[in-house]
Amino acid sequence: MSISIEGISKHFGSFQALRDISLDVPDGQLVGLLGPSGSGKTTLLRIIAGLETADEGRILFQGEDVTRLHVRERRVGFVFQHYALFRHMTVAQNVAFGLDVLPARERPPAAEIRKRVQMLLEMVQLGHLAQRYPVQLSGGQKQRIALARALSMKPQILLLDEPFGALDAKVRKDLRRWLRALHEEFHFTSVFVTHDQEEALELSDQVAVMSAGNIEQVDSPQKLYAQPSSRFVFDFLGQVNVFAGEVEEQVLRQGEAWVRLPQPPQAQALQLYMRSHEVHLQTMPAAHAHLPLRIDSISLVGAEVRLELSPIGWESEEPWEIGITHAQFNSWQPSRGDQCYAAPQVSHAIAQGADAPETIRWQAGEMDDPAAMI
Amino acid sequence: MQQRKTMRAGDQPWVKWSLIALAMITTMLMLVIPLILIFDMALSAGAGTYWDNLTNRYTQHAIGLTLLVAALTVPINLVFGIFLAWLVTRFEFPGRKALITLIDIPFAVSPVVAGLLYLLLYGSNGWLGSWLMDRDVQLMFSWPGIVMVTVFVTCPFVARELIPLMQQQGREEEEAGVVLGATGWQLFRRVTLPNIQWALLYGVVLTNARAVGEFGAVSVVSGNIRGETNTLSLHVELLYQDYNVVGAFASASLLAGIALLTIVVKSFVEWRQARQRAPLDDLSDSR
Numbered sequence: 001m002s003i004s005i006e007g008i009s010k011h012f013g014s015f016q017a018l019r020d021i022s023l024d025v026p027d028g029q030l031v032g033l034l035g036p037s038g039s040g041k042t043t044l045l046r047i048i049a050g051l052e053t054a055d056e057g058r059i060l061f062q063g064e065d066v067t068r069l070h071v072r073e074r075r076v077g078f079v080f081q082h083y084a085l086f087r088h089m090t091v092a093q094n095v096a097f098g099l100d101v102l103p104a105r106e107r108p109p110a111a112e113i114r115k116r117v118q119m120l121l122e123m124v125q126l127g128h129l130a131q132r133y134p135v136q137l138s139g140g141q142k143q144r145i146a147l148a149r150a151l152s153m154k155p156q157i158l159l160l161d162e163p164f165g166a167l168d169a170k171v172r173k174d175l176r177r178w179l180r181a182l183h184e185e186f187h188f189t190s191v192f193v194t195h196d197q198e199e200a201l202e203l204s205d206q207v208a209v210m211s212a213g214n215i216e217q218v219d220s221p222q223k224l225y226a227q228p229s230s231r232f233v234f235d236f237l238g239q240v241n242v243f244a245g246e247v248e249e250q251v252l253r254q255g256e257a258w259v260r261l262p263q264p265p266q267a268q269a270l271q272l273y274m275r276s277h278e279v280h281l282q283t284m285p286a287a288h289a290h291l292p293l294r295i296d297s298i299s300l301v302g303a304e305v306r307l308e309l310s311p312i313g314w315e316s317e318e319p320w321e322i323g324i325t326h327a328q329f330n331s332w333q334p335s336r337g338d339q340c341y342a343a344p345q346v347s348h349a350i351a352q353g354a355d356a357p358e359t360i361r362w363q364a365g366e367m368d369d370p371a372a373m374i
Numbered sequence: 375m376q377q378r379k380t381m382r383a384g385d386q387p388w389v390k391w392s393l394i395a396l397a398m399i400t401t402m403l404m405l406v407i408p409l410i411l412i413f414d415m416a417l418s419a420g421a422g423t424y425w426d427n428l429t430n431r432y433t434q435h436a437i438g439l440t441l442l443v444a445a446l447t448v449p450i451n452l453v454f455g456i457f458l459a460w461l462v463t464r465f466e467f468p469g470r471k472a473l474i475t476l477i478d479i480p481f482a483v484s485p486v487v488a489g490l491l492y493l494l495l496y497g498s499n500g501w502l503g504s505w506l507m508d509r510d511v512q513l514m515f516s517w518p519g520i521v522m523v524t525v526f527v528t529c530p531f532v533a534r535e536l537i538p539l540m541q542q543q544g545r546e547e548e549e550a551g552v553v554l555g556a557t558g559w560q561l562f563r564r565v566t567l568p569n570i571q572w573a574l575l576y577g578v579v580l581t582n583a584r585a586v587g588e589f590g591a592v593s594v595v596s597g598n599i600r601g602e603t604n605t606l607s608l609h610v611e612l613l614y615q616d617y618n619v620v621g622a623f624a625s626a627s628l629l630a631g632i633a634l635l636t637i638v639v640k641s642f643v644e645w646r647q648a649r650q651r652a653p654l655d656d657l658s659d660s661r
Binding site: 049051071072075077078080082084086087088089097098101102149150152153 | 546
């Protein structure tokens with residue numbers, strides 16, 4: 001069941017939580033609402049569910065206007081941030097609740113309810129906990145019960161508010177994989193809220209990045225990461241290295257450092273944003289860039305070696321972070337305090353006062369000979 | 375092997391024991407001895423007289439009136455308290471904070487003052503009372519007035535118990551219920567009520583105790599008509615003023631009995647509440 005959000009606005013007193021939000025969630029997709037706290041993502045989710053009413057705008061399920069429809073009638077599954085399990089009911093009673101409160105003529109017989117609850121509990125692999133109370137469960141177990149309960153009414157739309165926020169990293173990873181599998185199997189449409197960019201990128205078909213009540217960008221995770229449409233999205237998604245400077249003809253200069261651009265830019269001042277993998281490290285300056293850096297720390301844990309670097313003879317608000325392969329590391333053998341040079345391959349230029357970045361690519365000929373590279 | 379523990383303040387035996395002794399003596403002098411004296415005095419003329427005093431027509435009427443007042447006050451304040459607590463914890467509206475403060479007025483105002491206010495407002499010379507008088511409705515100096523002031527004096531108990539609990543529990547469980555399709559009544563019956571039941575019972579016990587024992591406010595509006603508007607507490611005073619000390623203590627022993635019963639029920643409810651708040655942890659490995 002597809003979800004269309006059309007021009008939703010919401011105020012809380014004088015605070016504007018959402019400004020004219022529009023978003024389409026195609027049938028069967030898993031869409032993440034990603035943003036810092038206070039960006040309005042939870043409010044939007046609650047408006048989709050009907051727990052909050054919008055000041056303006058419409059919500060449509062499969063083309064049908066549900067804006068005026070009561071929460072009870074919308075028949076969505078909702079997983080709350082703190083699970084909201086009924087504390088005085090057993091796990092089985094929790095999962096059966098939706099079926100138990102059906103009007104008598106629609107309610108399945110008790111034996112069938114029991115069977116369905118058992119099936120749902122087996123699905124979340126917690127059949128053996130049916131008679132426990134919520135306080136006796138771990139966070140991950142509560143989360144799975146909350147999911148089973150939300151799915152008990154066979155909803156075609158599943159909404160999740162920070163579903164894995166309060167869990168530790170390992171459990172989180174398991175649950176993510178498991179939710180993805182569940183989604184493939186049942187084909188519901190889901191929207192989930194998170195402030196964890198890694199979670200959003202890993203889990204979603206599409207991610208909507210929100211800030212201050214606006215949707216900044218909606219795209220697939222790959223596109224969002226590779227082509228952020230605004231400075232905010234750039235900053236919010238992952239580590240980024242920044243070189244800010246003044247333009248002199250075709251060269252961007254700051255202190256002792258400079259970068260030669262392929263084309264002369266329009267603006268007087270530019271900021272170059274570079275992801276860790278878009279920059280190479282060399283022991284000698286490149287032909288198109290002179291960005292001297294000192295190695296501050298080396299982290300060997302993980303798939304690549306991460307170096308934290310500070311600029312020499314120029315300035316950057318945040319330290320730079322660049323990853324190299326273990327093979328490169330072994331042949332180079334750098335140590336803390338060593339000097340090296342950054343050679344950008346791809347860069348995203350943001351002119352002063354502008355918001356949208358422009359991608360710059362250096363051709364092989366514009367860069368230096370490969371012999372200097374590590 | 376002996377282990378020496380570090381001494382903390384008050385660890386010396388003499389500090390501990392003198393504090394315990396002080397507490398015991400105070401409790402005896404202030405609470406236990408007076409309580410025993412009530413029953414001692416009530417029975418001082420023998421069990422027969424005690425029984426006669428209790429089955430006396432006026433005493434019987436006072437017991438009946440007191441029970442009537444409690445039987446009306448408790449349900450009224452039960453419903454009122456739930457509504458009020460629901461209102462201030464589940465909805466945001468201007469004046470919400472002010473309302474929470476206003477709930478405490480009956481605690482802050484002396485009951486005698488409350489009684490006088492009602493007398494001024496609903497008495498035959500009061501501006502609401504004279505209007506009612508024209509329509510032949512008399513509230514003051516009759517049982518409805520007694521019920522009214524008792525409701526006023528006891529109305530914070532239930533709400534005061536529920537508000538902090540409902541605030542702490544939040545509205546997430548109710549939201550979860552409504553998303554799953556529960557109607558308003560089903561939500562209350564199946565989600566809200568089970569979560570607040572012990573606090574509610576606690577509030578009811580306190581309301582009942584106060585309704586039975588209320589003296590000040592009731593004494594102002596009742597008019598002390600023996601056999602008509604005399605509650606048990608007023609009856610005690612009346613008998614005492616008639617120099618019927620044994621009779622007064624016989625009635626007082628009933629009130630004391632109710633108080634003792636209240637304490638027992640209250641302790642039980644508190645114990646259940648504590649169990650509900652930190653429940654079942656020790657059972658988690660029992661399966």
